[in-house]
Amino acid sequence: MSLSIGLVGLPNVGKSTLFNALTRQNVLVADYPFATIEPNLGIVPLPDGRVHRLAAVFEADKTVPATVSFTDIAGLVEGASRGEGLGNKFLENIRRTGVIAQVVGAFRPDTDVKADIGIISTELVLADWQVLDGQFQKLRKPAKGDKQLAEQLVCLEAALGELDDGRLLSHSPRREEYSEQLARFNLLTLKPTVYIFNLAEKDIGNSELKAELAEAAPGGDCLFVSAKLELEISQLSTEERAGFLREYGFKRSGIEQLAAAGFDILGLQTFLTAGPKEAKAWVIPKNCPAPRAAGAIHGDMERGFIAADVVTFEDLMESGSWSAARAGGLCRTEGKQYLMKDGDVVEFKFNV
Template identity: 50%
Template sequence: MPFPARLPASLDRRFGARPTAGPALDALVTTSTPGPPLHSLVVSLTLGIVGLPNVGKSTLFNALTQNEVLAANYPFATIEPNVGVVPLPDTRLDRLAEIFSSQRTVPAVVSFVDIAGIVKGASEGAGMGNQFLANIREANAICQVIRVFDDPDVVHVEGTVDPADDIETINTELILADMQTVEKALPRLEKEARTHKDRRAALAVTQQARDILDAGRTLFSAQAEIDLAELRELSLLTAKPFLYVFNADEAVLTNETRIKELREMVAPADAVFLDAKVEAELLELDEESTRELLESIGQTEPGLYSLARAGFHTLGLQTYLTAGPKEARAWTIGRGWTAPQAAGVIHTDFERGFIKAEIVSFDDLISAGSMAEAKAAGRVRMEGKDYLMADGDVVEFRFNV
């Protein structure tokens, strides 16, 4: 059901926001805020899962979503992309629910897209060809699943398990795909730049991108040298941040030296280490059995938790919290966003009519034991339109429209 033009007071309790009226307060309403436009303020994290065939992509996806998709042991088992949405683990919500007697908790979510296996020559039509490329263009980041487990029953498409070679294969195909996109766009941009001065910057950056790609580098790795924002219209794959998931067995997961080597191989990108089969098994176990299984492979928590957090970090995201009798909820925003921008994630009216934000840090609230005690201790602050949100802020917005 769509929101009404003017939000009723009942939404105050549901979304941690308070509509406020009066000419004096109306004068405080901001007419604009820096940063993303209103229509872009609902932030979703989408990771496109790519990798060579038989590296465990679909097994990982099954564990992420608890859905059964085709995970057969042969190349191209995944032909159509499978999309799943999973919650970001956040124990803070349970504590908030206790304090506010919330009926439910609503975590932030992470979206994963399982893409058909990529092979050498895919950018030229080999394997599933360019089909996989179109499926990941809308993803915010690319999650490369790299095989580091040994299993003679699962044939590696290249005949041997070599993480460095697999990463090079994937990066090369993505770079070649971007080269095709850039070469196709350049004649159009050159023509536009001759008649429209405002297109000259786009042309120059695209030419710069061609040179970077031609050198065998991903665009994101060159972000200090190039304005990636100017390339957004081309939806270039290597302009996205990369996240690496090493699908390992117990021998690797318990080998600190090997893990360090693999982490350094992809630095400064984030790296996650897990056993996709074990992650699927964990879904069937109780808490005690889960802990015992994780300890046996040298892990302290499910790898999926690490993956979700790494995805947030890769994309520069964070969450703020709201709580009331109906629900305790985590909202996804970008790091460095202002309070009005954060309010806009709940509803655009909250940003347009933003007045103030009543904020307490999660840690201060927990230390105090209740909102009333936090206020009595001077831990609750009234912040204005220039306030930069911090991860874990517990917020109640005041607005007027």
């Protein structure tokens, strides 16, 4: 399991600049629509100092952090759901991502950010409406003699009504029902959304402006970055980057903010494994049972799960080794019902 984030937005709002900063790649950045045609994919190590500290303690040969994948999807335009600007192709690329990060250009004083957000939201709504209406028309006749299909039809009709009203299904009171009943359609409006406001460098500390921009976002987390600054930060060494962040009063870089928001929205967490060969971070859902977490490493470990030796990252760092943690009574043996916690360091026992 990994975190997948799709960067969407109107042309020329700074998506590709931000993508370059997040992934430290060098894709085309141009001031005209559709500088990005095919989606650019970047897989980036998730910032997490714990796995590196574990590697140092265990003198591991290899350090493997969890990853987050970013997709820079070509700028959407009004009419994308009707195919404008190759819109249908771009909308399908969005469907493959777990979280939509809508980049909103807020670096020009004359930008109507609410209107820009509305254009993207409308295209997502219209695209989903077309998908669901096609299914609704298909089921109308066979549903008359089939109770299960009739229930699906009721759900489809309710969702279509909300889309008719211009509502994102992720903001609906019936969101959980739609997520369960309509999961196979991979609906765009059911995907969690983060709004990334791309500010001018001079406005990065403007709290009043940030509050005003946040009001324009129809729910969802809001992040405030300067794509140009993030690009500068990405090109610095680790030590220089820390100093740069302090200078501007940033607690975290853009990738750290976005990854944290994505993890929170999708309900994800990480657990850790460590030994002389490798220290590694694994991504799992929150409240994940221990056997399922073992399955993230290998299916045989889930099928043959016996128990899990668990110690918190902090206790293991303080102890300095598994043997010291066990001697100090800090290591617990947990069974199949144990729900994993973020930062657990684990050794799984299994037999197949």
